[in-house]
Amino acid sequence: MPIEILMPALSPTMEEGNLAKWLKNEGDKVVAGDVIAEIETDKATMEVEAVDEGTLGKILIAAGTEGVKVNTPIAVLLADGESADAMKAPATAKSEAPAKAPEAPVEASAASKPAAQPVAAAPKAEVAADPDIPAGTEMVSTTVREALRDAMAEEMRRDEDVFVMGEEVAEYQGAYKITQGLLQEFGNRRVVDTPITEHGFAGVGVGAAFAGLKPIVEFMTFNFAMQAIDQIVNSAAKTLYMSGGQMGAPIVFRGPNGAAARVAAQHSQCYAAWYSHIPGLKVVMPYTAADAKGLLKAAIRDPNPVIFLENEILYGQHFDVPKLDDFVLPIGKARIHKQGKDVTIVSFGIGMTYAVKAEAELREMGIDVEIIDLRTIRPLDFDTVIASVKKTNRLVVVEEGFPQSSVGDHIASQVMQRAFDFLDAPVITIAGKDVPMPYAANLEKLALPNVGEVVEAVKAVTYR
Amino acid sequence: MAAAAKRAPAKSKADAKSGSNPVTPKPVEFTKEQELSAYRHMLLIRRFEEKAGQLYGMGFIGGFCHLYIGQEAVVTGMQMALIEGDQMITAYRDHGHMLAMDMSPRGVMAELTGRQGGYSKGKGGSMHMFSKEKQFYGGHGIVGAQVPLGTGLAFANRYRGNKNVSLTYFGDGAANQGQVYESFNMASLWRLPVIYIIENNRYAMGTSVTRSSAETDFSQRGTSFRIPGIQVDGMDVRAVKAAGDMATEWCRAGKGPIILEMQTYRYRGHSMSDPAKYRTKEEVQKMRSEHDPIEQVKARLFDKKWASEDDLKAIDKEVRDIVADAAEFAQADPEPDASELWTDIVH
Numbered sequence: 001m002p003i004e005i006l007m008p009a010l011s012p013t014m015e016e017g018n019l020a021k022w023l024k025n026e027g028d029k030v031v032a033g034d035v036i037a038e039i040e041t042d043k044a045t046m047e048v049e050a051v052d053e054g055t056l057g058k059i060l061i062a063a064g065t066e067g068v069k070v071n072t073p074i075a076v077l078l079a080d081g082e083s084a085d086a087m088k089a090p091a092t093a094k095s096e097a098p099a100k101a102p103e104a105p106v107e108a109s110a111a112s113k114p115a116a117q118p119v120a121a122a123p124k125a126e127v128a129a130d131p132d133i134p135a136g137t138e139m140v141s142t143t144v145r146e147a148l149r150d151a152m153a154e155e156m157r158r159d160e161d162v163f164v165m166g167e168e169v170a171e172y173q174g175a176y177k178i179t180q181g182l183l184q185e186f187g188n189r190r191v192v193d194t195p196i197t198e199h200g201f202a203g204v205g206v207g208a209a210f211a212g213l214k215p216i217v218e219f220m221t222f223n224f225a226m227q228a229i230d231q232i233v234n235s236a237a238k239t240l241y242m243s244g245g246q247m248g249a250p251i252v253f254r255g256p257n258g259a260a261a262r263v264a265a266q267h268s269q270c271y272a273a274w275y276s277h278i279p280g281l282k283v284v285m286p287y288t289a290a291d292a293k294g295l296l297k298a299a300i301r302d303p304n305p306v307i308f309l310e311n312e313i314l315y316g317q318h319f320d321v322p323k324l325d326d327f328v329l330p331i332g333k334a335r336i337h338k339q340g341k342d343v344t345i346v347s348f349g350i351g352m353t354y355a356v357k358a359e360a361e362l363r364e365m366g367i368d369v370e371i372i373d374l375r376t377i378r379p380l381d382f383d384t385v386i387a388s389v390k391k392t393n394r395l396v397v398v399e400e401g402f403p404q405s406s407v408g409d410h411i412a413s414q415v416m417q418r419a420f421d422f423l424d425a426p427v428i429t430i431a432g433k434d435v436p437m438p439y440a441a442n443l444e445k446l447a448l449p450n451v452g453e454v455v456e457a458v459k460a461v462t463y464r
Numbered sequence: 465m466a467a468a469a470k471r472a473p474a475k476s477k478a479d480a481k482s483g484s485n486p487v488t489p490k491p492v493e494f495t496k497e498q499e500l501s502a503y504r505h506m507l508l509i510r511r512f513e514e515k516a517g518q519l520y521g522m523g524f525i526g527g528f529c530h531l532y533i534g535q536e537a538v539v540t541g542m543q544m545a546l547i548e549g550d551q552m553i554t555a556y557r558d559h560g561h562m563l564a565m566d567m568s569p570r571g572v573m574a575e576l577t578g579r580q581g582g583y584s585k586g587k588g589g590s591m592h593m594f595s596k597e598k599q600f601y602g603g604h605g606i607v608g609a610q611v612p613l614g615t616g617l618a619f620a621n622r623y624r625g626n627k628n629v630s631l632t633y634f635g636d637g638a639a640n641q642g643q644v645y646e647s648f649n650m651a652s653l654w655r656l657p658v659i660y661i662i663e664n665n666r667y668a669m670g671t672s673v674t675r676s677s678a679e680t681d682f683s684q685r686g687t688s689f690r691i692p693g694i695q696v697d698g699m700d701v702r703a704v705k706a707a708g709d710m711a712t713e714w715c716r717a718g719k720g721p722i723i724l725e726m727q728t729y730r731y732r733g734h735s736m737s738d739p740a741k742y743r744t745k746e747e748v749q750k751m752r753s754e755h756d757p758i759e760q761v762k763a764r765l766f767d768k769k770w771a772s773e774d775d776l777k778a779i780d781k782e783v784r785d786i787v788a789d790a791a792e793f794a795q796a797d798p799e800p801d802a803s804e805l806w807t808d809i810v811h
């Protein structure tokens with residue numbers, strides 16, 4: 001049956017083109033791969049190759065024709081023994097593919113047409129509440145450092161597929177001693193010292209996770225994970241979705257994040273807002289040792305990639321941790337650190353230290369503050385935040401990261417959209433100053449948020 | 465390609481660690497069954513890609529679409545050296561790899577058209593497809609990113625103590641990415657069972673290897689890491705199979721990674737929208753007429769009287785039918801349901 005050669009689309013955006021010239025004449029034999037014509041697209045002059053074998057029976061669109069729509073028949077190809085007359089028969093096959101071509105582009109682009117209906121919102125995963133801690137459970141004063149180590153050790157005992165890799169995690173016992181003792185207990189098969197090669201070992205970790213292992217990848221600090229961010233975002237975060245759910249990366253990327261003390265611009269950035277931007281990632285940033293332990297255990301078990309942001313200054317701080325065999329906390333659930341009725345302060349990670357100190361000062365002034373520790377930045381527990389705002393009608397958000405596109409900005413926007421009528425004052429967001437972290441002690445102090453700023457913000461939203 | 469034999473395998477330091485250095489093996493003699501099987505597999509890829517090109521021209525396939533035409537012998541020959549459980553990972557020029565891994569032509573084509581029956585339910589497209597079942601780990605759109613990932617697959621094999629090997633494919637262009645060398649270092653340090661297959665098709669988009677690469681002998685790119693490598697005539701499926709046998713044996717014996725530089729050629733533009741002005745028509749035509757991987761097998765089959773013109777026509781018909789069926793399916797299958805926007809992700 002004669003085959004119609006159609007005007008091809010030769011770029012993602014092409015809708016029509018000019019038929020610049022024919023390189024074969026009617027009656028010429030062509031084999032697959034022969035260039036038969038040249039067309040001009042919006043970007044370039046392209047060659048049209050024959051896909052089938054035969055004789056060029058008839059040219060339907062003359063050379064020099066402009067504005068030829070994609071999928072218009074431009075010529076007819078005849079098999080041995082066929083004549084161009086066969087064209088007159090109605091049953092011409094449109095190429096050898098099923099005859100449906102002309103409608104094709106319309107249908108193919110249906111998805112890009114503006115949807116008539118509003119797009120349904122993302123369904124929200126149900127997040128369980130924190131587990132009950134049985135009465136009489138012993139509380140053990142523990143540093144955040146020990147809590148993190150205990151979480152990893154417990155999960156490694158529980159699951160043979162869990163392993164730790166990173167710079168100095170094994171022999172050196174961790175640059176910040178978070179992996180202390182793990183090499184001795186689990187050996188160098190499961191506690192792996194890597195070369196200084198963040199992009200590489202992040203990718204190796206993700207590949208191992210694709211294959212079903214559950215890596216904990218330690219970054220000496222998250223500042224260095226910038227070299228690995230492509231593997232974290234493009235490979236770890238997106239694969240579950242891109243594979244239609246077949247395959248994901250059960251991996252934890254953890255390490256200290258944000259400013260430590262006097263390590264200046266390149267070693268002091270908070271990445272909470274950066275990673276929280278990415279669908280496919282979970283982002284956890286604990287403050288207390290108990291949260292660090294319970295959430296790291298949850299992160300290791302989670303089938304999704306989890307960014308676990310720690311803080312060097314918090315590592316040495318003591319908090320009570322319940323002595324339980326298996327203490328796991330839900331990712332995606334904020335914790336009401338202190339109940340109050342006059343104003344809500346939302347914070348997370350080291351930001352909580354400012355909130356807690358400010359609350360003490362404000363209590364003296366007779367202001368009853370509710371403090372919410374987000375614990376998880378993504379998925380963010382807006383239910384808890386909004387319920388609190390509906391009660392207090394006032395909100396201040398505190399974090400150490402840069403101000404533009406900060407976590408606080410996102411919360412302010414959401415609260416405005418979901419609880420505008422409940423607000424008695426504009427939301428105030430407190431963040432680090434909009435400068436690279438300076439080295440000088442006095443300037444560093446100025447660049448970070450301080451308790452006074454939080455107190456002032458609370459006074460402002462409570463009109464005191 | 466004769467070029468493969470031209471350069472003597474360079475002396476790498478690999479000897480010190482792993483005994484003698486591998487050299488390019490002679491092409492293995494195929495049995496009649498092997499020749500026919502290779503012919504059929506390569507033809508399936510060729511016809512599939514031609515059809516994909518056609519569907520792109522008709523607007524059924526959108527975005528970027530990178531065809532594998534010309535390079536069929538590489539995946540086909542390597543596939544003949546694998547055992548159950550071996551993994552494969554590559555970049556965006558991945559249709560041929562998936563067909564070689566025995567993934568369904570319907571599933572691949574329907575992903576190209578963005579339909580629900582595609583391997584990723586239409587959510588990945590040409591460059592991002594996976595099959596956990598067939599051990600195909602993608603389909604990656606970021607040049608070079610698959611190299612650490614493939615190294616990680618090998619890490620998992622070593623961790624589990626199995627005999628499987630990770631086939632990590634990348635291009636001559638990707639070979640200049642930093643993360644490739646980070647991976648080489650770790651793979652060699654930890655003796656990971658990974659075969660780095662560099663598909664040197666002489667161009668990265670419009671940039672020829674001589675314009676981008678200080679060392680154009682890609683088989684020697686592992687020298688600093690004590691990873692041995694060989695150059696292979698990637699247009700001869702028997703040469704590829706021989707190299708594949710040697711390399712898989714090397715890895716399974718616990719000797720660590722190895723590099724196979726496959727000297728090959730892509731006939732089509734980089735993607736569908738590439739006018740390919742950076743090379744001459746004569747260069748392309750010469751490769752097609754003198755080195756075509758499918759024609760080489762065909763000639764041998766005729767030579768040895770293992771197949772007649774009619775026999776091959778029958779195979780051709782069978783392959784065309786599979787491809788036509790895949791194309792028909794991929795056009796008729798509905799787009800994913802709107803609710804799929806929110807699946808395979810947590811919020």
Ligand SMILES: Cc1ncc(C[n+]2csc(CCOP(=O)(O)OP(=O)(O)O)c2C)c(N)n1
Nearest residue numbers: 557605606607635636637638665667668669
């Ligand atoms: C990190 C990155 N940079 C640039 C690109 C754009 N790009 C896509 S393919 C390509 C050329 C790669 O060539 P090569 O590795 O030789 O593979 P081939 O296309 O020849 O198979 C480029 C520059 C990309 N996808 N990712």
Ligand SMILES: [Mg+2]
Nearest residue numbers: 635636667668
């Ligand atoms: Mg290339």
